[in-house]
Amino acid sequence: MNLLEKLDFSTAFRELSPILMEGLGIVLASTLCGFSLALLLGTFIALGRISKYFLLNKVLVVLLEIVRGTPLLVQLVYMYYVVPLIITLIGQLWDPSYRFTLSPFMAGVIGLGINYGCYLSEVIRSAIISVDKGQFEAALALGYTNRQAMWLIIIPQAVRIALPTFGNYIIMMIKDTSLLAFITVSELLLRTQAYASQTFLTIESYTILALAYLVLSLPLAQIVRIMEKRLKRHV
Amino acid sequence: MCETMIEVCNLRKSFGTNEILKGINLTVKKGEKVVIIGPSGSGKSTFLRCLNFLEIPTSGTVKIDGHYFAKPNEKLNEKHIAALRTEIGMVFQRFNLFPTMTAIENVMAAQIKIRKKSKEAARETAEKYLKKVGLSERMHYYPSQLSGGQQQRVAIARALAMEPKAMLFDEATSALDPELVGEVLNVIRELADEGMTMVLVTHEMKFAKEVADRIIFMDGGVIVEEGHPQEFFSNPKEERTKAFIKKVEH
Numbered sequence: 001m002n003l004l005e006k007l008d009f010s011t012a013f014r015e016l017s018p019i020l021m022e023g024l025g026i027v028l029a030s031t032l033c034g035f036s037l038a039l040l041l042g043t044f045i046a047l048g049r050i051s052k053y054f055l056l057n058k059v060l061v062v063l064l065e066i067v068r069g070t071p072l073l074v075q076l077v078y079m080y081y082v083v084p085l086i087i088t089l090i091g092q093l094w095d096p097s098y099r100f101t102l103s104p105f106m107a108g109v110i111g112l113g114i115n116y117g118c119y120l121s122e123v124i125r126s127a128i129i130s131v132d133k134g135q136f137e138a139a140l141a142l143g144y145t146n147r148q149a150m151w152l153i154i155i156p157q158a159v160r161i162a163l164p165t166f167g168n169y170i171i172m173m174i175k176d177t178s179l180l181a182f183i184t185v186s187e188l189l190l191r192t193q194a195y196a197s198q199t200f201l202t203i204e205s206y207t208i209l210a211l212a213y214l215v216l217s218l219p220l221a222q223i224v225r226i227m228e229k230r231l232k233r234h235v
Numbered sequence: 236m237c238e239t240m241i242e243v244c245n246l247r248k249s250f251g252t253n254e255i256l257k258g259i260n261l262t263v264k265k266g267e268k269v270v271i272i273g274p275s276g277s278g279k280s281t282f283l284r285c286l287n288f289l290e291i292p293t294s295g296t297v298k299i300d301g302h303y304f305a306k307p308n309e310k311l312n313e314k315h316i317a318a319l320r321t322e323i324g325m326v327f328q329r330f331n332l333f334p335t336m337t338a339i340e341n342v343m344a345a346q347i348k349i350r351k352k353s354k355e356a357a358r359e360t361a362e363k364y365l366k367k368v369g370l371s372e373r374m375h376y377y378p379s380q381l382s383g384g385q386q387q388r389v390a391i392a393r394a395l396a397m398e399p400k401a402m403l404f405d406e407a408t409s410a411l412d413p414e415l416v417g418e419v420l421n422v423i424r425e426l427a428d429e430g431m432t433m434v435l436v437t438h439e440m441k442f443a444k445e446v447a448d449r450i451i452f453m454d455g456g457v458i459v460e461e462g463h464p465q466e467f468f469s470n471p472k473e474e475r476t477k478a479f480i481k482k483v484e485h
């Protein structure tokens with residue numbers, strides 16, 4: 001009872017919302033950059049896995065197992081604290097004064113990109129495989145080379161098949177940007193933590209934080225649903 | 236100018252250890268219409284697909300209008316094979332239209348990407364061939380909005396728009412409802428009358444008799460018998476041919 005009386009949502013809302021608004025740009029930017037990188041990586045991993053190069057295939061499978069077998073948080077921390085050190089050590093073999101650093105944001109984007117790229121590669125791969133083989137043959141018969149048939153005929157159809165799933169992964173990535181707090185990116189969680197520890201408005205702050213994520217992801221989920229319906233028409 | 240459009244020399248094709256085509260020789264003259272018939276699994280589709288190298292022969296050669304896909308013992312050159320394929324149109328049993336494109340976009344795509352035509356020129360050619368197959372009114376429909384017969388006619392227009400020297404048809408009407416077969420056969424018949432070189436695999440014996448200059452009967456991966464349609468159907472020489480004709484005519 002006592003606790004409830006002390007709740008002060010209006011103060012928390014008044015003070016925390018502008019702080020969160022400032023962090024919104026970082027959430028959107030890291031999602032946009034991270035997802036673009038993931039799409040790029042995912043497509044090339046998928047194509048590598050479909051190709052007939054045995055060694056490339058094995059290397060990619062090992063990469064996938066590593067990424068899927070470790071937590072995203074660990075990967076982000078590794079990307080921020082360990083990877084620059086390793087690159088620095090290697091660089092110093094040539095130039096003793098060499099030093100490599102990654103900004104927290106860059107490390108976060110690369111970490112998210114690699115992690116999601118691995119998951120997306122499986123989505124893209126199965127979408128490509130699910131396109132009717134006759135499509136590829138029709139393109140070849142018209143004079144397309146293998147590569148042209150893949151990029152001009154198969155991948156556009158695969159993208160349609162995979163698009164709704166991409167949408168769900170974007171929503172997941174928005175929520176996963178909260179992990180960037182652990183590598184000092186000043187996104188929503190880190191800002192909320194700071195505010196809550198100063199004001200002790202713990203319940204209020206984290207409730208507002210949860211609402212902020214909902215405000216971001218609910219409209220997107222709706223867009224995904226509409227997209228799903230529209231794309232189903234001509235496949 | 237040579238008189239020969241397609242020249243197949245000692246063609247063999249195996250899948251693993253399973254030899255499907257066992258040494259086929261065939262010459263198709265310019266303007267000639269050759270119909271291939273034979274029981275299921277005899278290798279008709281495989282043979283047709285070897286004619287445009289969709290299936291790479293295990294040995295033997297295929298020449299189109301004097302050009303080899305690959306000379307004997309020569310390494311395959313993907314660009315060359317792709318370029319030579321543009322000279323031969325192929326129509327598939329299951330249409331294989333690109334579902335994300337409208338009818339006219341289907342007919343334009345390869346003209347633009349492969350033939351490097353301008354959009355306007357491609358559109359003009361596409362309209363011409365869609366009109367030819369009687370689909371001017373449905374140009375802007377997606378494949379999913381067209382009947383099977385209409386889809387197959389778009390597929391024929393798509394192949395023709397590349398202005399090929401020869402056309403291959405692999406059971407172009409087998410996936411169609413009976414009432415839609417006629418409209419597709421009419422288009423093919425018209426094409427035949429215009430002098431297009433064609434190799435057709437079909438189960439429509441009446442149609443075969445009508446358009447073919449020559450019937451080829453395949454069984455077990457070899458050409459068992461060939462001849463002029465009248466002669467072939469009324470007076471078959473081989474036992475296997477007789478048995479097959481008896482079966483399909485009843």
Ligand SMILES: Nc1ncnc2c1ncn2[C@@H]1O[C@H](COP(=O)(O)OP(=O)(O)OP(=O)(O)O)[C@@H](O)[C@H]1O
Nearest residue numbers: 250253255273274275276277278279280281282406
């Ligand atoms: N890609 C492939 N891999 C393995 N075997 C194949 C492949 N393609 C065809 N075959 C085999 O080759 C044989 C001949 O097939 P093909 O499709 O050429 O026969 P067909 O004469 O066209 O028969 P149908 O009249 O049923 O279409 C079949 O036994 C088939 O299983």
Ligand SMILES: [Mg+2]
Nearest residue numbers: 279280281406
């Ligand atoms: Mg067949």
